[in-house]
Amino acid sequence: MKSNGEESTMKKCMFEDFIDDYLFNRLDRPQREAFEEHYFNCSHCFEKMAERDELITVVKAKGSEIFRDVYAPETAEHSWLEKVVAFLTPQQWAVAAVSAALVLIVAFGILPNLKTEAPEFFINDDLVRGSSIKLISPVIDNLAQIPSAFRWQSLGENVDYRLFIYDNGNLLWSTATEENFIRLSEDIKNLMMPGKEYSWQVKAFSTEGTLIAVSSSVQFKFASK
Amino acid sequence: MNIETKQCFSVILHALVIQENWLYNGTKVEQKKLEINTKEIIAKYRPVVSFRVKKSIGAQTPDWEDVVNEIMVNVLEKLNKGEFRGESSIGTFIYTITSRRIIDYIRQKSKVLKHAPEPNPYLSPQEHIENKERAEWIAKAIEKLKPKYKEVLYLYYYQELSREEVAKRLNITPRRVSERVNYAQKLLKKVMKQ
Numbered sequence: 001m002k003s004n005g006e007e008s009t010m011k012k013c014m015f016e017d018f019i020d021d022y023l024f025n026r027l028d029r030p031q032r033e034a035f036e037e038h039y040f041n042c043s044h045c046f047e048k049m050a051e052r053d054e055l056i057t058v059v060k061a062k063g064s065e066i067f068r069d070v071y072a073p074e075t076a077e078h079s080w081l082e083k084v085v086a087f088l089t090p091q092q093w094a095v096a097a098v099s100a101a102l103v104l105i106v107a108f109g110i111l112p113n114l115k116t117e118a119p120e121f122f123i124n125d126d127l128v129r130g131s132s133i134k135l136i137s138p139v140i141d142n143l144a145q146i147p148s149a150f151r152w153q154s155l156g157e158n159v160d161y162r163l164f165i166y167d168n169g170n171l172l173w174s175t176a177t178e179e180n181f182i183r184l185s186e187d188i189k190n191l192m193m194p195g196k197e198y199s200w201q202v203k204a205f206s207t208e209g210t211l212i213a214v215s216s217s218v219q220f221k222f223a224s225k
Numbered sequence: 226m227n228i229e230t231k232q233c234f235s236v237i238l239h240a241l242v243i244q245e246n247w248l249y250n251g252t253k254v255e256q257k258k259l260e261i262n263t264k265e266i267i268a269k270y271r272p273v274v275s276f277r278v279k280k281s282i283g284a285q286t287p288d289w290e291d292v293v294n295e296i297m298v299n300v301l302e303k304l305n306k307g308e309f310r311g312e313s314s315i316g317t318f319i320y321t322i323t324s325r326r327i328i329d330y331i332r333q334k335s336k337v338l339k340h341a342p343e344p345n346p347y348l349s350p351q352e353h354i355e356n357k358e359r360a361e362w363i364a365k366a367i368e369k370l371k372p373k374y375k376e377v378l379y380l381y382y383y384q385e386l387s388r389e390e391v392a393k394r395l396n397i398t399p400r401r402v403s404e405r406v407n408y409a410q411k412l413l414k415k416v417m418k419q
Contacts, residue, residue: 040317040323053276058360065364067379
């Protein structure tokens with residue numbers, strides 16, 4: 001068993017444990033009342049509490065002077081710079097500085113050299129911003145006879161249209177017109193076979209030749225010529 | 226409290242002691258014994274009552290000394306009337322009288338102030354230190370303590386950390402914290418006696 005000075009201060013009364021909590025108002029009411037009644041009857045506890053009260057009072061009143069040397073950094077008013085510095089440990093500051101340097105190197109040294117060519121944007125025949133052309137006929141898949149004409153909704157004046165007829169994805173025939181319909185010539189009709197799948201599409205161009213609208217592609221087939 | 230009032234209470238207390246002696250009207254030995262007992266009661270319990278009153282209504286409250294005097298007069302009156310029958314200890318008897326008077330005081334003040342005074346033992350420490358010279362001595366004695374005792378006093382009493390928090394901060398057991406506080410107090414007491 002150790003016999004140093006600290007342990008020689010043996011407790012004589014179980015209520016001694018209440019002293020500090022009583023002085024700091026940490027006891028609940030029943031505990032406080034029990035302890036108060038106790039120290040009216042126990043001169044040992046009262047004497048000890050009075051001494052402790054005096055000690056705490058002095059520590060509280062003169063703590064900033066008493067502990068100024070050892071604990072000045074914790075008690076003194078810090079400037080904003082000191083508060084910022086104290087926010088991280090020196091090791092953490094070192095890591096933060098290295099990280100910041102790396103970020104700057106990457107941002108201004110490496111990334112500009114890795115700069116790729118600007119992406120090119122273009123409008124192909126299938127991607128057009130603007131209005132579309134509504135196809136009117138034929139829009140039914142299975143036709144009894146080969147269509148004699150193809151009709152679509154007009155987009156107004158000063159518009160040129162181009163009709164495309166595809167045979168299984170391959171362009172079979174194409175023609176331009178200012179009207180909103182096309183009549184098929186007999187030559188073209190002779191190129192087309194009953195039961196085979198075809199599709200048609202119309203594109204609209206301005207008078208300057210700029211693509212301004214595209215219709216959807218509609219499939220069709222016919223039973224006989 | 227002014228000096229005249231203090232003198233008045235002193236006279237009342239003295240008169241009660243004499244009255245008590247004459248009431249018994251016994252032998253000289255009995256009179257002397259009773260007088261000593263009464264004085265002992267005052268000497269022993271006045272500091273205890275004062276502490277309790279200051280803790281409850283605040284040492285900064287100017288009325289605290291009046292309240293203590295009223296309690297002591299009341300105690301002696303009740304003893305004279307034979308109201309203390311030994312059913313409880315004299316300490317408990319005085320504690321009960323003290324508690325009732327404090328409650329009455331707080332109720333009276335509550336009617337005026339709407340809020341009862343809350344105990345705030347260390348909020349105005351400068352007012353609380355009655356003997357400034359003694360406080361200086363204690364402060365110097367604390368400064369001379371070894372760092373391990375000083376740091377415990379700093380964290381436990383100045384920073385008001387819990388015993389467990391102090392123990393964690395200093396990497397010692399909570400029991401060791403109490404031991405260091407007690408030992409620091411013992412050292413201070415020793416220094417103060419020199």
